[in-house]
Amino acid sequence: MRINVKIKRFDPEADRRPYWAEYPLDVRPTDRVLDVLNQIKWEVDGSLSYRRSCAHGICGSDAMLINGVNRLACKLLVRDLGEIIAIEPIRGLTVLKDLIVDMEPFFDAYKAVLPYFVNDEPDPPRERLQSPEDREIFDDTTKCILCAACTTSCPVFWTNERYLGPAAIVNAHRFIFDSRDQGTEARMQVLNQANGLWRCRTAYNCTEACPRDIPVTRAIEEVKRELLWRRA
Amino acid sequence: MARAHKYDVIVVGAGGAGMMAARYAAQNPGVSVAVISKLYPTRSHTGAAQGGVGAALGNVSEDHPEWHAFDTIKGGDYLTDQDVAEVFAHEVIEAVYELEHMGLPFSRTPEGRIAQRKFGGHTREFGKSAVERACYAADRTGHMILQTLYQQSIKDNVIFFNEFHVLDVILEDGVARGVIAYELATGELHTFHAKATIIATGGNGRMFKVTSNAHALTGDLMSILWRRGIPMEDPEFYQFHPTGLYKIGVLLTEGARGEGGILRNADGERFMERYAPTIKDLAPRDMVSRAMYLEIREGRGVGPDKDYILLDLTHIDAAIIEERLPDITEFARIYLGVDPIHEPVPVQATAHYAMGGVPTTIDTNVITDGKDTIVPGLYAAGEVACVSLHGANRLGTNSLGDLIVFGRRAGVEAAKYAASNDYGQLPAAEQDRAREELERIRAASGKERASHVRKHLQDTMMDNASVFRTSETLSSQIEILREIQERFLEVSVEDTGSQFNTELMEAVELGYLIDNAVQLVHAAHHRRESRGAHSREDYKERDDEAWLHHTLIYQDGNGVRLDTKPVTLGKYEPKPRVY
Numbered sequence: 001m002r003i004n005v006k007i008k009r010f011d012p013e014a015d016r017r018p019y020w021a022e023y024p025l026d027v028r029p030t031d032r033v034l035d036v037l038n039q040i041k042w043e044v045d046g047s048l049s050y051r052r053s054c055a056h057g058i059c060g061s062d063a064m065l066i067n068g069v070n071r072l073a074c075k076l077l078v079r080d081l082g083e084i085i086a087i088e089p090i091r092g093l094t095v096l097k098d099l100i101v102d103m104e105p106f107f108d109a110y111k112a113v114l115p116y117f118v119n120d121e122p123d124p125p126r127e128r129l130q131s132p133e134d135r136e137i138f139d140d141t142t143k144c145i146l147c148a149a150c151t152t153s154c155p156v157f158w159t160n161e162r163y164l165g166p167a168a169i170v171n172a173h174r175f176i177f178d179s180r181d182q183g184t185e186a187r188m189q190v191l192n193q194a195n196g197l198w199r200c201r202t203a204y205n206c207t208e209a210c211p212r213d214i215p216v217t218r219a220i221e222e223v224k225r226e227l228l229w230r231r232a
Numbered sequence: 233m234a235r236a237h238k239y240d241v242i243v244v245g246a247g248g249a250g251m252m253a254a255r256y257a258a259q260n261p262g263v264s265v266a267v268i269s270k271l272y273p274t275r276s277h278t279g280a281a282q283g284g285v286g287a288a289l290g291n292v293s294e295d296h297p298e299w300h301a302f303d304t305i306k307g308g309d310y311l312t313d314q315d316v317a318e319v320f321a322h323e324v325i326e327a328v329y330e331l332e333h334m335g336l337p338f339s340r341t342p343e344g345r346i347a348q349r350k351f352g353g354h355t356r357e358f359g360k361s362a363v364e365r366a367c368y369a370a371d372r373t374g375h376m377i378l379q380t381l382y383q384q385s386i387k388d389n390v391i392f393f394n395e396f397h398v399l400d401v402i403l404e405d406g407v408a409r410g411v412i413a414y415e416l417a418t419g420e421l422h423t424f425h426a427k428a429t430i431i432a433t434g435g436n437g438r439m440f441k442v443t444s445n446a447h448a449l450t451g452d453l454m455s456i457l458w459r460r461g462i463p464m465e466d467p468e469f470y471q472f473h474p475t476g477l478y479k480i481g482v483l484l485t486e487g488a489r490g491e492g493g494i495l496r497n498a499d500g501e502r503f504m505e506r507y508a509p510t511i512k513d514l515a516p517r518d519m520v521s522r523a524m525y526l527e528i529r530e531g532r533g534v535g536p537d538k539d540y541i542l543l544d545l546t547h548i549d550a551a552i553i554e555e556r557l558p559d560i561t562e563f564a565r566i567y568l569g570v571d572p573i574h575e576p577v578p579v580q581a582t583a584h585y586a587m588g589g590v591p592t593t594i595d596t597n598v599i600t601d602g603k604d605t606i607v608p609g610l611y612a613a614g615e616v617a618c619v620s621l622h623g624a625n626r627l628g629t630n631s632l633g634d635l636i637v638f639g640r641r642a643g644v645e646a647a648k649y650a651a652s653n654d655y656g657q658l659p660a661a662e663q664d665r666a667r668e669e670l671e672r673i674r675a676a677s678g679k680e681r682a683s684h685v686r687k688h689l690q691d692t693m694m695d696n697a698s699v700f701r702t703s704e705t706l707s708s709q710i711e712i713l714r715e716i717q718e719r720f721l722e723v724s725v726e727d728t729g730s731q732f733n734t735e736l737m738e739a740v741e742l743g744y745l746i747d748n749a750v751q752l753v754h755a756a757h758h759r760r761e762s763r764g765a766h767s768r769e770d771y772k773e774r775d776d777e778a779w780l781h782h783t784l785i786y787q788d789g790n791g792v793r794l795d796t797k798p799v800t801l802g803k804y805e806p807k808p809r810v811y
Binding site: 011012013014030032041042043045046047049050051052053054055056057058059060061075077096097098100103107111114115116117118119123125126127128129130131132135138139142143144145146174175178180181 | 271272274275276277279280289329330332333334335337338339340341342343344345346369372375376379380383384386387417446447448480482559563566567681683684725726727729730731732733734735
């Protein structure tokens with residue numbers, strides 16, 4: 001099928017500001033948007049720059065704003081988009097080149113919530129026990145691939161880049177609700193700060209943006225409730 | 233950023249093996265460690281592994297490391313080094329518990345223990361029937377391993393250099409002295425001076441047209457070390473996973489068959505009953521992929537072109553599919569529009585895993601010949617390495633086990649070496665080799681696009697050097713590779729910028745990929761027998777008299793030189809491999 005692809009491009013070594021470039025292309029309806037980008041890079045303009053690796057939605061490299069919605073380019077097919085496809089970099093992070101943004105602030109926010117398992121008791125000789133029910137409570141938030149689709153769809157993050165953002169809170173949730181973990185007190189202190197959890201205005205953009213179907217807003221609400229209970 | 237760095241231990245690659253190595257190296261006070269990766273760590277391909285990590289925990293039914301070692305050796309068609317398999321089967325148990333202690337969220341049994349399921353080639357009592365050995369977290373076990381190791385690396389303040397492409401390994405007087413890396417964000421070259429260098433950069437599946445491998449898997453270090461005179465071991469043994477999504481190759485875990493999934497041909501027949509009467513669909517991957525190829529060749533393939541097979545899960549309880557195989561269910565829905573709960577999924581064999589690689593000792597020291605002569609200061613672990621755990625065919629789940637067991641050994645050994653050795657002298661103009669290669673491509677004025685040459689490479693490798701091979705297809709591929717090498721010299725790039733020049737890096741990676749293909753095809757042409765994943769239609773039998781040894785292949789001028797390395801045998805005499 002014939003499509004028209006518009007890409008917001010920016011080369012820091014040549015352009016003063018981003019501009020839209022158009023690429024009319026023949027593609028198959030079952031092509032991924034990533035295949036479309038590859039087709040442009042490999043056949044039309046080798047300088048088009050974007051991140052990609054696994055190409056099936058597991059590595060989290062290729063989150064972009066596609067027809068106005070944050071999506072992974074490798075997890076979205078042309079047939080689900082129609083004949084005009086507009087692709088921009090995800091919002092709220094500095095654009096470095098074309099669709100590549102500076103991910104460092106995103107990872108800094110992630111690292112701030114102590115996103116790792118804490119248990120200072122001596123390790124048992126075998127595994128720590130955990131019931132399937134206890135394991136299920138935090139199952140959704142273990143799925144995060146740190147693609148930043150949620151955080152960069154959040155209107156609060158757009159206006160306040162120091163807000164931790166949904167991805168960081170999701171990763172705090174993953175440990176707070178793990179029955180084996182003991183790091184919650186320290187984590188709650190980070191989340192309770194001015195640019196922490198309470199900045200969330202429950203816009204639900206994050207939930208809609210998540211390519212892993214994590215109910216992000218619900219997870220954030222669960223963390224808010226947990227924080228309140230612990231203070232009560 | 234400074235462009236000269238000095239660390240006691242440098243780890244190249246931030247997947248499972250690399251991060252495990254970094255963790256263990258950093259546990260030694262006074263040993264400085266940094267990890268260099270061409271991706272952000274959480275983008276590494278360990279995260280795509282699905283089904284599980286095999287360890288004889290015995291949580292679901294009786295199991296023993298001896299059974300696991302035997303299965304690994306038999307699965308490897310007796311090319312596995314048996315001392316390695318024994319050590320592995322014991323250490324992987326401890327390593328899985330350690331991952332759990334790091335917080336890895338395994339699925340659980342009703343008793344709260346790590347859940348385990350059946351997987352191809354894993355059996356009880358030396359082949360009697362399938363055993364639940366794969367410790368899993370739904371069908372995203374690799375994701376959980378990668379995330380857990382990255383999380384712990386944050387806790388441990390590990391230093392990462394992300395989006396740095398290693399372009400050269402400094403070898404001076406036969407000793408490793410560090411690496412040269414290209415910073416993607418700036419286009420600058422950096423020198424990393426090290427006492428010990430650990431290579432953990434994964435595989436090279438992108439040399440084939442249909443592959444489960446990420447775009448990043450271009451065999452960079454297998455080529456870089458080869459150009460530096462290090463041989464590759466057993467590159468002819470390349471695994472095709474039976475169940476890739478039709479045409480796009482995305483992996484559908486063997487765990488789907490572990491949970492009861494069945495492969496069917498166009499007649500609806502469960503054809504694996506004919507090929508492996510005892511364990512059927514759970515036969516090792518090389519056997520299942522060959523059976524699928526034969527079914528298709530004999531006209532029993534499915535679809536208008538009769539070129540695929542069906543993976544049937546429709547008889548399995550929908551709740552079990554959603555709970556234990558959620559990701560692959562989603563892949564089938566998104567990419568093929570097929571819901572595995574209601575209809576069978578079109579699959580074909582997909583290029584998946586290199587059993588061969590950089591030869592190492594059991595302690596992960598890189599070696600340069602068949603007599604275990606080590607390169608001081610150089611270590612390798614994971615898919616890039618050939619310790620030879622997997623022999624001629626890797627069993628499902630043993631790749632994740634390999635990462636954690638040998639990644640850990642690499643970290644321990646490298647730190648030990650670094651603690652007892654001083655920094656060697658760097659050679660003069662140490663960046664020259666890397667810079668010359670970049671400048672050559674940047675200045676090239678030929679008319680070839682890297683993407684066109686790469687596509688030709690991938691198409692022809694799939695046709696001539698994949699599941700079945702003959703002297704004819706391999707000789708013809710050797711010729712094609714000569715042409716491809718010439719075309720590569722005509723590759724030029726449009727992007728002459730210095731920031732995020734991904735086009736330049738794709739061209740450099742193509743050069744690596746071509747070397748990997750040369751290694752594979754020459755070794756495959758040379759080995760005139762069929763063993764494990766190497767299946768020669770002109771030499772159909774395994775020939776232990778002539779070929780029970782590892783291949784070593786060296787770069788030699790414009791050609792190659794072949795040598796051998798003995799297989800370490802042990803308790804288990806090579807026997808015909810039936811399941």
